[in-house]
Amino acid sequence: MTQSEENYIKGIYHLSQGGKMSISTNALAGQMETKPSSVTDMIKRLSEKGLVHYKKYQGVHLTEKGTHQALTVIRKHRLWEVFLVEKLDFTWDEVHEVAEQLEHIESEKLIDRLDDLLDNPDFDPHGDPIPDKQGRFKTREKKLLSTMPVSGHGICVGVKDSSSSFLKFLDKHHIELG
Amino acid sequence: MTQSEENYIKGIYHLSQGGKMSISTNALAGQMETKPSSVTDMIKRLSEKGLVHYKKYQGVHLTEKGTHQALTVIRKHRLWEVFLVEKLDFTWDEVHEVAEQLEHIESEKLIDRLDDLLDNPDFDPHGDPIPDKQGRFKTREKKLLSTMPVSGHGICVGVKDSSSSFLKFLDKHHIELG
């Protein structure tokens, strides 16, 4: 898989998390910050490689193989994020961009060893679950802060928006994981 | 710089270490494991970017800017090699391939922090010097083992051939750095 293909697979996976069966060309173009025509081209390539199911005008969804690939890339991305925060003292708003690059490094041994070095973490610095080698990951009961009752109690376990600006906003108000 | 451009710059730098002023198209094609015509194309691009001096049929050599870029990539490559050996328990014959990928990650902060994490090493797992941020590096007096007198004394400080097969051969005969 090329880096671009990996990025598309990941994009489709993320859009599918909303429970969507089929992802539209336009939605994917939005996610990938590219043009719908480019998406159509790429989808055809992915379809030929058996990573997605695609019928013209009907949208796209990942095959089992594609889902597995997506989870592998996400595993790598999130492990690198943990590494950057735990070992190199990056802050949680700095890690995404670098992890976007590191996630494409090809070496199973590298990732397995990194996983061990970090003591096999279950969640990344934004509270998102890290899939294991088989693609399994822990889920947690989560409620949006906006749906919590006034004077209610809870523990911050993740952020929905992991943009640098929002994370800095949280820092300013001393909100952090845990 | 693209990854391919970085690889060419690095290739030119390595060939220049033999004391060569001007690197021939064929020599570079050999180093890069590509065709001379591809080299000519790439050299033109690098020349337009001010990374190399080039006159048709006259060979190529790095500009000051090009040399600096080469040293940056080499610094990254060798720091990652140290990381792989020291933190992830890779053996010295396993690191090259992965470091070839990691050297292209773009993040100055990442490299500086990695340098600190590794206690600012001066040499990589093959005994090659690691340039600092300014491109400076330590040199050491070295003699080829083949030029040493029988019963002479010395300390192994590096290998000339860092192919996996040769490094494994050294392991078998219990020859290692230091």
Place this chain on the structure above:
DNA sequence: TTCAAAATTTAGACAAATCTAAAAATATGT
């Protein structure tokens, strides 16, 4: 010194990933 061999460059083609503009298919509102 001359001419063939070797090295280098050019020309033209291709694949990946993208774009714009135009065409085709689908969806929607009254």
Place this chain on the structure above:
DNA sequence: ACATATTTTTAGATTTGTCTAAATTTTGAA
């Protein structure tokens, strides 16, 4: 139901990096 708006696809172009084959330049040997 049907005309229009939206979505999606196609066609053709561009960039990067590569290739083969042909042309050109340099080198070196008789």
